[in-house]
Amino acid sequence: MSQPCQDNFSTTFSSLTAMMKYHEEQVKNSNWERIEVNRLQVAPLDQSSPLFSDTSAFADCVSGDAIKDTASNLGLALKLDGKYYPVRNTAYKGLLDRAKLGGTSLPKLKRKELAGMINSCLRLYPNAQALMLIRNEKISAAHSGDEHDYSILSMDELMSALTDHLDREYPGSVFEAGYSDHAFTNATWLLNGKRDELLDTYEKTLKAQGKGSLVSKLTPGIQFSSSDTGHASAKVSAMLLGGQHPIHIGGILAIEHRRQKTVAHFEKELAQLFAQFGDSIARLEKLTRIHLDYPGNTMTRICKKLALPKKASLEAIAMFDMALGGTPATAHDVYMAMQEILFILKTDGTPQGKLILLAENMARALTLRWSEYDLAKAVSW
Structure with missing residues (x-):
C-alpha cells in the first residue's frame, strides 16, 4: 500500500464525511509560499546524486521514504529557505513553465544535466514570482506567483x-x-x-x-x-x-x-x-434521432477522433458490430456502446484517475457532427 508521500498515492471514499475530513487535513498540512523565480534552486535527486544520502540537507518534515520515492520517479529536489524538498511529478510541468523550458528531449537528460539547465533558465527571470505548494513532504506544485495567473481554491x-x-x-x-x-x-x-x-x-x-x-x-x-x-x-x-x-x-x-x-x-x-x-x-x-448507415465505421471514427485507447476501442467496436448483426443503429446506440471501452479498461486494471479523465473526454462525442463520421469507406486506425 502506497504512502501519502509517494507520487502514486491515491485513495477512495465511500462517505462524504470521510472525504471532507481528508481534504480539511490536506488544507491544514499544505504550505503555500511565494518566492522569486530566480531564487529557486533545483538539484538532482537520483540514487547516484550526493543529495540522496544527505538527509540532513532536507527539511525536517521530509522522510526517507519521500526521498527514495522521488529518486525512483522525477529525481529532482528544490531548495526553499535553505532546505531541500523532493519535487513531486505533479510539480514538474509548473517548474518547467517557471523556467520557460519545454521539449521532448528534457526527460531524456540525466538528472544533473536537467537540474543545471532548469537553474540556468530560472536565473533569467528576477522579476517573476512563483507560488509553491509544499504538501505531503514534497513540492507538489509550482504555479505562477502572479495572482492573475493562479488562484488558490481550497x-x-x-x-x-x-x-x-x-x-x-x-x-x-x-x-x-x-x-x-x-x-x-x-x-x-x-x-x-x-x-x-x-x-x-x-x-x-x-x-x-x-x-x-x-x-x-x-x-x-x-x-x-x-x-x-x-x-x-x-x-x-x-x-x-x-x-x-x-x-x-x-x-x-x-x-x-x-x-x-x-x-x-x-x-x-x-x-x-x-x-x-x-x-x-x-x-x-x-x-436517438440521428440514424446511422454505417454505425461500426462511425464508432471507429469517433473513437479515433477522440484519441481513445486503441486496443480497448477496437474490442468494444467488435462487440458492438457483433451485437448489431447488420440491424440499424442510432448515434445514441454508438455512444452507449462506447461506454464498454471504459468497462474494458477498468477490468484491465486502468487506474481510476485515468478512467475519469477518459470518460470526460468521451463526452465530447455529444457535440460532434455525427454525419461527418457516418461513411462507408473503411477506417484506417
Whole structure:
C-alpha cells in the first residue's frame, strides 16, 4: 500500500464525511509560499546524486521514504529557505513553465544535466514570482506567483459549497463515491430527488424505441473534480449512474484557478446547474434521432477522433458490430456502446484517475457532427 508521500498515492471514499475530513487535513498540512523565480534552486535527486544520502540537507518534515520515492520517479529536489524538498511529478510541468523550458528531449537528460539547465533558465527571470505548494513532504506544485495567473481554491471549501447547494436545491441527493490522488480530486452525487424532472423526455423517447430497460436503471448524477497541483478547473459534470460504468454526458460549469477567482464565483455558477444538466440530457436525447448507415465505421471514427485507447476501442467496436448483426443503429446506440471501452479498461486494471479523465473526454462525442463520421469507406486506425 502506497504512502501519502509517494507520487502514486491515491485513495477512495465511500462517505462524504470521510472525504471532507481528508481534504480539511490536506488544507491544514499544505504550505503555500511565494518566492522569486530566480531564487529557486533545483538539484538532482537520483540514487547516484550526493543529495540522496544527505538527509540532513532536507527539511525536517521530509522522510526517507519521500526521498527514495522521488529518486525512483522525477529525481529532482528544490531548495526553499535553505532546505531541500523532493519535487513531486505533479510539480514538474509548473517548474518547467517557471523556467520557460519545454521539449521532448528534457526527460531524456540525466538528472544533473536537467537540474543545471532548469537553474540556468530560472536565473533569467528576477522579476517573476512563483507560488509553491509544499504538501505531503514534497513540492507538489509550482504555479505562477502572479495572482492573475493562479488562484488558490481550497478543495474543502469548494466541496462544502457544492454540498450546501445540493442539500438546499436537490433534496434527496446522495453522495456516492470519491477519489483523490496528488493530481486531482473527484466526487459523485446521485440526484435521486430530481430523476423524473431531469430524465422525463429522455426516458419517454427510449421507451418509444423499445429501450426502456436501459433508462430504467439510470439515475441522474453529477461529478465534481478539481486540482490544486495543476491547471484543471473546478468543474461539475453531468452523469448518468446505474450502468456498468458512469456515463458522462458533458460539463455543466467550470471555474478556472485563475484571474483571482474565488469560491464565491463557484457558488454563483452552481445556480445554473439544473438548466445546464437539462441541456446535457437534451444533447444525449438528440442522438436517438440521428440514424446511422454505417454505425461500426462511425464508432471507429469517433473513437479515433477522440484519441481513445486503441486496443480497448477496437474490442468494444467488435462487440458492438457483433451485437448489431447488420440491424440499424442510432448515434445514441454508438455512444452507449462506447461506454464498454471504459468497462474494458477498468477490468484491465486502468487506474481510476485515468478512467475519469477518459470518460470526460468521451463526452465530447455529444457535440460532434455525427454525419461527418457516418461513411462507408473503411477506417484506417
